[in-house]
Amino acid sequence: MSGGPIPGRLFIATIELIAYLQETGDRRQETGDRRQETGDGSDRNPERQRRAYLAQRRNLMVIEDILLLGNPQLLARSEPVERDELAAAVAAGGDLADTMAGFRKQHGWGRAISAPQIGVSKRIIFLNVDEPWLVINPEVSDASEEMMEIWDDCMSFPDLLVKVRRHVSFTMTWRDENWQTQRRRIDGLFSELLQHEIDHLDGILAVSRAIDGESFALQSERDKIPGAVFANNPA
Numbered sequence: 508m509s510g511g512p513i514p515g516r517l518f519i520a521t522i523e524l525i526a527y528l529q530e531t532g533d534r535r536q537e538t539g540d541r542r543q544e545t546g547d548g549s550d551r552n553p554e555r556q557r558r559a560y561l562a563q564r565r566n567l568m569v570i571e572d573i574l575l576l577g578n579p580q581l582l583a584r585s586e587p588v589e590r591d592e593l594a595a596a597v598a599a600g601g602d603l604a605d606t607m608a609g610f611r612k613q614h615g616w617g618r619a620i621s622a623p624q625i626g627v628s629k630r631i632i633f634l635n636v637d638e639p640w641l642v643i644n645p646e647v648s649d650a651s652e653e654m655m656e657i658w659d660d661c662m663s664f665p666d667l668l669v670k671v672r673r674h675v676s677f678t679m680t681w682r683d684e685n686w687q688t689q690r691r692r693i694d695g696l697f698s699e700l701l702q703h704e705i706d707h708l709d710g711i712l713a714v715s716r717a718i719d720g721e722s723f724a725l726q727s728e729r730d731k732i733p734g735a736v737f738a739n740n741p742a
């Protein structure tokens with residue numbers, strides 16, 4: 508389930524190697540200086556150091572490729588998670604967390620991501636606004652009649668903004684990471700965020716919800732859109 512596309516991992520392996528080379532270079536410099544100061548000739552085994560470093564990095568991050576607009580997998584409806592798939596779902600949640608952290612580092616925004624965006628066709632969402640939140644098999648009920656208009660964005664088309672209409676609030680029922688059923692009225696910023704992510708699980712992208720032909724803008728032009736309310740602001 509967490510087996511993702513190889514290129515993303517290779518990319519990260521390369522980043523890790525560069526980071527390692529930089530870090531060990533710095534450390535060698537420091538060690539050399541210290542050795543001169545203290546006369547202490549002790550040094551750590553560089554190969555052991557390298558292996559430990561890479562193992563640590565691997566345990567820390569699994570960054571998958573985020574599927575981009577145009578990839579037909581984004582238009583497929585994802586399958587519910589079954590009870591006996593919970594461990595795999597939680598593991599996928601970890602991959603989503605790492606992948607979103609990688610995206611945030613690069614783009615400065617991103618608060619929620621869905622499993623189909625990393626090629627896992629399961630009904631799993633990961634959010635991180637003030638704290639991490641794993642949502643499995645979400646169901647929507649009692650959506651408000653009152654709607655809001657916002658300029659939405661998406662990690663699957665990071666350069667684009669789309670003006671959409673979302674319900675102001677709704678009730679969500681879901682399974683948590685312990686397979687407990689949870690139910691909560693969702694409003695405020697979580698409302699548009701979760702409607703966007705639940706749409707992903709149904710193969711619906713924000714571009715399909717554009718209000719009209721003038722509801723598209725490039726991120727670079729966001730300051731020029733008069734009176735716009737944005738789903739997301741760069742961190």
Ligand SMILES: [Zn+2]
Binds near residue numbers: 660661703
């Ligand atoms: Zn999205």
